[in-house]
Amino acid sequence: xxxxxxxxxxxxxxxxxxxxxxxxxxxxxxxxxxxxxxxxxxxxxxxxxxxxxxxxxxxxxxxxxxxxxxxxxxxxxxxxxxxxxxxxxxxxxxxxxxxxxxxxxxxxxxxxxxxxxxxxxxxxxxxxxxxxxxxxxxxxxxxxxxxxxxxxxxxxxxxxxxxxxxxxxxxxxxxxxxxxxxxxxxxxxxxxxxxxxxxxxxxxxxxxxxxxxxxxxxxxxxxxxxxxxxxxxxxxxxxxxxxxxxxxxxxxxxxx
Amino acid sequence: xxxxxxxxxxxxxxxxxxxxxxxxxxxxxxxxxxxxxxxxxxxxxxxxxxxxxxxxxxxxxxxxxxxxxxxxxxxxxxxxxxxxxxxxxxxxxxxxxxxxxxxxxxxxxxxxxxxxxxxxxxxxxxxxxxxxxxxxxxxxxxxxxxxxxxxxxxxxxxxxxxxxxxxxxxxxxxxxxxxxxxxxxxxxxxxxxxxxxxxxxxxxxxxxxxxxxxxxxxxxxxxxxxxxxxxxxxxxxxxxxxxxxxxxxxxxxxxxxxxxxxxxxxxx
Numbered sequence: 001x002x003x004x005x006x007x008x009x010x011x012x013x014x015x016x017x018x019x020x021x022x023x024x025x026x027x028x029x030x031x032x033x034x035x036x037x038x039x040x041x042x043x044x045x046x047x048x049x050x051x052x053x054x055x056x057x058x059x060x061x062x063x064x065x066x067x068x069x070x071x072x073x074x075x076x077x078x079x080x081x082x083x084x085x086x087x088x089x090x091x092x093x094x095x096x097x098x099x100x101x102x103x104x105x106x107x108x109x110x111x112x113x114x115x116x117x118x119x120x121x122x123x124x125x126x127x128x129x130x131x132x133x134x135x136x137x138x139x140x141x142x143x144x145x146x147x148x149x150x151x152x153x154x155x156x157x158x159x160x161x162x163x164x165x166x167x168x169x170x171x172x173x174x175x176x177x178x179x180x181x182x183x184x185x186x187x188x189x190x191x192x193x194x195x196x197x198x199x200x201x202x203x204x205x206x207x208x209x210x211x212x213x214x215x216x217x218x219x220x221x222x223x224x225x226x227x228x229x230x231x232x233x234x235x236x237x238x239x240x241x242x243x244x245x246x247x248x249x250x251x252x253x254x255x256x
Numbered sequence: 257x258x259x260x261x262x263x264x265x266x267x268x269x270x271x272x273x274x275x276x277x278x279x280x281x282x283x284x285x286x287x288x289x290x291x292x293x294x295x296x297x298x299x300x301x302x303x304x305x306x307x308x309x310x311x312x313x314x315x316x317x318x319x320x321x322x323x324x325x326x327x328x329x330x331x332x333x334x335x336x337x338x339x340x341x342x343x344x345x346x347x348x349x350x351x352x353x354x355x356x357x358x359x360x361x362x363x364x365x366x367x368x369x370x371x372x373x374x375x376x377x378x379x380x381x382x383x384x385x386x387x388x389x390x391x392x393x394x395x396x397x398x399x400x401x402x403x404x405x406x407x408x409x410x411x412x413x414x415x416x417x418x419x420x421x422x423x424x425x426x427x428x429x430x431x432x433x434x435x436x437x438x439x440x441x442x443x444x445x446x447x448x449x450x451x452x453x454x455x456x457x458x459x460x461x462x463x464x465x466x467x468x469x470x471x472x473x474x475x476x477x478x479x480x481x482x483x484x485x486x487x488x489x490x491x492x493x494x495x496x497x498x499x500x501x502x503x504x505x506x507x508x509x510x511x512x513x514x515x516x517x518x519x520x521x522x523x524x
Contacts, residue, residue: 157319158349162363162414163339172362176353253353253394 041223046230049223063231065208066197067239069125073132074193078186081140085182086174088141089148102138110135110196114203123204128197135196136189143185147178180251187243194236209235265328266418266450267293267316272325273475274311285311287475288325293467298444298451300465300484302458302507304515308476309454313420316452317341330417339363342416346423348403350395356382356406357391363414381409385439401432408440412447421453425460437463441490458507462500463490470510473518480510 023043029035030042037045053059088095113134121127151174159173201210209228216224248255274286285308293299303309314320316327318337327334329341342363350359360378369377382391385405395403404424411419425433441464444451455461461468462484470480484503486494494500 152349154345154347154349155351157337158343158345159351159362159366160337161317161319161339161341161343162410163366164362165366168366172365173351176351179353251353253396 038220038222041226045223046226049221049227053224053227059231062207062209062212062228063235066194066201066210066232067235069128069197069200069208070132070190070193073129073197074136074190076129077133077137077140077193078189081137081144082182085141085144086148086170086178089145089178090170090174095145102141105134106138106142108134108138110192111199114200118204123206128200128205128208131200132193132196136193139192140185140189143189144178144182147181147185148174150181151177180254183247183251187240190239190243191236194232198232265292266295266297266330267452268326268328268331269312269316270326270328272312272315272322272327274308274315274320275323284475286315286322287477289477290325291469291478291481293450293452295450296448298453298464298466299469300453300455300461300467301469301471302455302461302511303471303476303479304473304511304518305456306518307471307473307514309471310422312476313343313422313452313454316418317343317420339366339414340417342411342414342419344404344407344411344419344421344424346426348395348400348407350403350406350410352395355392355394356387356398359395359406360410360413362410367414377413378409381413382406384412384443385409399432400428401436404428404436405439408443412443412449416449418450418452421451423454423456426455433460440464441488445488458504458511459495461507462486462503463495468507470507470514473514479514480507482506 027042027044030037030040030045041049050059088098110131113131117127117130117134121130155173155177156169159169164172197208198210198213201208202214205211209232212231213225213228216222216228269289269291272286272289273284276283276285289312301309301312311320315322316329316334318334318341321335329338351362354362357375357378360382361374364374364377379388379391382388385408387402387405387409390398390402395406398406407424425436428436437460443449444464453464465484468480468482468484469478470482471477472479482503486497486500486503
């Protein structure tokens with residue numbers, strides 16, 4: 001036990017050291033003038049840009065704008081997909097009804113929705129939410145249908161044997177039984193939701209991390225581009241960690 | 257109309273057949289099976305694997321319908337899953353996301369019994385199977401034997417008229433099995449539920465039953481139906497008596513013939 005913990009700490013040190021090492025190489029490489037800062041700025045320049053933008057108060061505006069859009073679009077998509085997916089997963093008949101529609105929607109990348117959404121909704125927040133929604137809904141639905149199907153049928157038999165109605169079975173067995181799989185699926189979908197919003201912001205937006213990158217490109221502010229990309233990574237990491245912490249609270253029975 | 261003019265028959269199985277269609281043709285799992293069971297009997301059904309024992313139990317519980325024939329529970333035909341038959345599965349079938357307490361309360365919750373009453377009843381049965389102190393554990397943290405005890409408590413708390421046990425102890429080690437057999441025997445003495453218990457262990461059948469049915473190889477019918485009149489409690493001295501040996505030999509002869517027959521069928 002103690003040994004394992006010690007090992008984990010050792011690996012953490014190795015990771016930190018490798019990070020510092022790569023940053024140093026990058027920094028030295030740029031400082032020695034091998035490459036123009038307009039193509040690849042040194043890490044120190046990116047940090048400087050970050051400090052400047054924090055001072056101006058513009059940095060978090062972009063982070064918050066993108067995060068809000070992802071969260072709203074993703075929440076709405078999940079709130080519709082979870083009950084709908086459980087329903088479709090437990091009824092073959094209804095699945096047959098919706099199968100053609102889902103099959104057509106699923107292969108569409110979220111990017112392909114951008115033109116029509118701009119036409120219908122204009123450059124608005126609703127348009128951004130709709131892109132996240134369209135990009136994550138169909139795949140989420142499929143994850144949830146699969147999760148629902150994956151439940152051990154003996155648990156459904158046991159519940160019915162104890163007097164559960166069809167509705168009881170859905171609420172008491174299928175939903176909690178599929179929840180670990182659903183959450184695993186939603187975690188993947190959250191990453192996809194981020195790609196949706198960044199592409200939407202790259203095309204048409206006035207704020208957000210995608211806009212930040214695209215706008216910086218116009219002015220050859222390469223350091224801002226890298227800063228924007230770094231912020232996308234960091235935001236997704238923070239949300240992923242938060243998700244993992246909540247997961248243990250929602251699924252206490254899966255904890256060791 | 258008074259259903260009780262004839263002495264109460266808890267379960268009536270009338271000419272029940274079950275056929276499973278498969279790619280290689282129909283498989284007749286049960287053929288024209290009939291028997292009746294009066295209240296408070298501990299029936300153990302013994303048979304080689306594949307003789308249709310589990311099929312029979314699933315039919316009585318209402319999970320599947322017979323291809324022909326009828327099954328009655330207290331004079332009423334079984335047409336769907338009924339909570340009056342509490343089923344105990346070999347694989348425990350506990351809800352992994354519920355604590356021991358919530359698993360045992362499940363049937364009561366389905367009956368919309370208020371929380372407080374529910375928790376009192378559940379506590380009583382958790383106590384009965386000796387799991388006090390584990391109320392808040394999740395099934396994952398329990399051993400196989402403990403899981404099966406939770407499953408028994410869960411079925412009992414729902415107060416079914418009949419308990420159906422499908423090889424409940426088959427996956428447990430020998431010592432745990434013996435402890436659970438004794439516990440089940442005590443529960444039977446106390447609650448006098450009608451029980452149908454499936455096993456392929458002759459010793460288990462002799463230890464627990466008041467009646468034994470031995471099934472033939474597929475298609476399953478009754479090969480032998482006998483009363484187990486061994487005295488209670490069925491302790492070591494009973495298990496070493498001549499009477500026990502005689503019964504065991506008698507059953508073994510029938511079972512052996514059926515096992516050989518089923519092996520010939522498989523070899524064809």
